[in-house]
Amino acid sequence: MKFRDVSFGIVLLSVVEAYLTLYFAPQLRPTGGLGRLGARLFVLNVILYGIWAGVIYPFFLSPLRHIPSPKGGSILFGHSLQARFSKPRGEKSRQWMEEIPNEGLIRIRDFFNQDAVIPTSHEILKTILHDNTYDYEKQPRVVEILRRVLGDGLILVEGDVHKFQRKHLLPSFQVKVIRDLYPVFWSKACEMTQMLAGMTAEPEVEIGVWCTRVTLDIIGIAGFGRDFHSLKNPHDEFVEQYNMLLEPDSAKAIFFALNLMFPGKLVNSIPFWDIPKKFLNISGNLNNFAYNLSKDRRAELSSPKLSTAEKEKRHDILSLLVKSNDFTDHELAHQVLTMMAAGHETTSSTLSWCIYFLALNPQIQTELREEIRASLPSPNVLQSESITAAQIDTLALLNGVCNETLRLYPTVPVTTREAIRPTRLGNYMLPAGTSVIISPWAINRSASFWGEDALEFKPGRWINADGSPNKTGGAMSNYSNMTFLHGPRSCIGQG
Template sequence: MEGPNLFQLVLFSLLESSIAFHVFPQVFSGKTLSAIFFVFAGINFGIYALYHLIVYPYFLSPLRHLPKYNKGFIPILGNGMTMFQRPPGQASLRMMKEVPENDGIIHFRGFLHEDRLLLTNPAALAEVLVHKSYDFEKPPWIRTFLRQFLGDGMLMTEGDEHRHQRKNIMPAFSFRHIKDLYPVFWSKSVELCDVVKAELWEKEDKVLELNHFSTQVTLDIIGLAGLGRDIASLKNSDDLLIKNYEEILEPTAEKGIYFVLHLIFPLWLIKALPWKLNERVRVTTGELKRICTEFVIDKKSRMKTESTEHVDILSIMIRSNNFSDQGLVDQLLTFLAAGHETTSSALTWAAHLLAINPSVQSRLRNEVRGFIPDPKVLSEPGFDIASLLESMPYLNAVCNETLRMFPTIPGSGRVASRDTFINGQFIPKGTLTLVVPWATNRNPQLWGPDAESFVPERWIDKESGRATNMGGAESNYSFLTFLHGPRSCIGEKFARAELRSLVAAFVGNFEWEMADPNEIVRPGGTITSKPIDGMRLRLKPLE
């Protein structure tokens, strides 16, 4: 919806009042120029508000005839308050359930009655994510928020710049390269189990908060695979990198408010507020950029003096000669954050699901021990860990079902960068469309009546007993955890391989349950999905 912005309205009101003051002095006798300005400004803002709140959305918008979700609508606020509801994405799932006849698009109104579209079926999702992916961009306010933490890495870029970066980074995530990284994944998974056992030795109640350890091990893995160096945060729980990422990603209400304010107000205004969180964001992001800059300098220096060809992600980007030093730092910030946080969250949620489903945990342990009677064999040089772990049907089923139920990024937005169409429906430039993995992955219309239940068996073919890629859904667009198309997660194979290794090692070494069987674990977070109060488990080490 195009129209004058507020600044233009002020200028227009100033022009009107100046003309009225000088051309019609008899009409406005006794009034100052300022008083006349406020009269015209009031009239103009009233017309502006009337047009944007009522006339355009209800009588002119080309989207007004689409199937609507009106439940909970509040004048002026619309359904905008749904962004505060938890778990993230649950409100979108409710819309899908309550408006089942929608042809792929549900229309609702955000703040100030702005048009919002929720995509619900594979055809609509394919249009936005694949066929017209560059007609739809990440919202500018999201990019502004994330740029503080990630710089101008691949997640932040659009159009030709995104194509260029993805093309030059893609070789680092090839199938062959991921297969070569399996020994790294497995060795760190074993190290995680050893560290947890040592921690439990000192605890009488055998209760441990897993999320902290999952962050450490995944950061170590991305350090080796991404930088070619062992950050060793598992051995050093006071590691500065861990502390900074845990502080940034901790799912608190204050951080939720901080994120939402970025959707409403400009960055300069938020930074001007006397808010302690502003200072903490400045310090933590400054530390992360400093650490990543040191990583890049060190890596370039070692590549000049060492004859061995480095195969980590950073080395591949350096050899491409397509990135400046600042560009390498930005990509590194992106991969360190996205590369460890995605699998860290997935491992935490997998442990939770297995804790509350002991029969699934037992069945998975039996499979792991059947395929791996002697874990030491996997550490022998040349052993094909990839083929072994990828051939275990129930392990892959559990991992797939975890990723389906708890996508790391539960919701994502796309703004139309030009006038376009979705399944024949005209979409004006500037319209916000929502792609919500949490809701799509749990939509009963796509997954059946047990869509919100943890059922790993849905990923195993009943006749052959082998793992399937569809989980019983009719379209791969029913599973959105890694999205699809040119903007899909470039590290999907990396994350899946890492999760297989971590889950297999952990279930083979421990038996566990929730520390408090009555605890209701609540997903939270701003961008990613994490348990609000951590994940406290009671573990029993196994021989």
């Protein structure tokens, strides 16, 4: 039940109780009259509700209380801190999956001992993500926070709105469209390696920064037809504001956590704290940028000064969406912000982990370098040679290294859904409001799905016996790999 509904119910009950008390037992009226009596009853009702919701219901009455569950847990936070925030995120869920005998579900006590379940089997995951996907939505408070930054883009919308957006966005993410962008990826990769080559005298290089800058340039060109030139100029106003919003720090983490537990208006009204104001200001600036970008692109593609041939050359995703005429400029702005958030930092993070694994495995690094040098032109001759998708897609070890990195370090290690109506999951009927914690980290590293070497970096599992690349890694089910989720709400940009 929502915080607002509970609060209203307790207030209403307290008022009714106060009037009934004065009518049937006027001798109990305290000094101060009806108001003081109502206030006392409100406090009493809050305490009684807390005992009911936090102790009596979850431990003695919940229909999910017989599902296998980990031991221990906090009186106030249950197992939520371990399930959601332990580092690395998702590792605790993996341990529970391995240690607790279960039939596809593990029950945990979430914040204030509310019910939550962790799916652990392919069948249960398929039910949630494919068969009944619209019975499970993102948690309202998470959506409320993210909507201030992303608007109503594909990631956050639900139901029929999501179906409409996905249907009209899919053509812009077809395999052919993505393959046409390979030369963009290649040229920016070459530009970065040339810049790094000039830094060999440095004692150390912060590679994560370079990964962020190159992927920002790539998403700019491929997604919006705009080169941010972040590799050469990291001080672009938009880039700085975007990075400021995403840069992790303790204050932002506290702000996000408070928004999960309490209404946003209450958190934003905390005195002498500038984080909410900064958050609102930056998100407003980013929204204005995205809107102006979308409006200008529409005007450009509608201009008679631009020839038909020039319009056809525009293969960036924003131009394709403008040409489709399926979205207004405001709706396009929301998709721009969504693509930035979903396609930039995720790719940057994966590239960083990929380099990390290659540093730990020099033999694989050497073999990969040999494969690439035998098949692709040198980045030093960028002006005279480019590459094709066919050249990249046939590189078996490159395919293995990338897919194994994505398996071991999914960019979203834990995500949460909420049952919006009573719905059957396995042998249990989930009440509306039950949280479903899906952990790609735990599934992707499960020995049950990947074997005893599940925790090892083994690109060879993505290479067939004949030396060709595969997309399964030897797993028996698609639901063994949850990096991009599955079903109607899977990542549209996974290609």
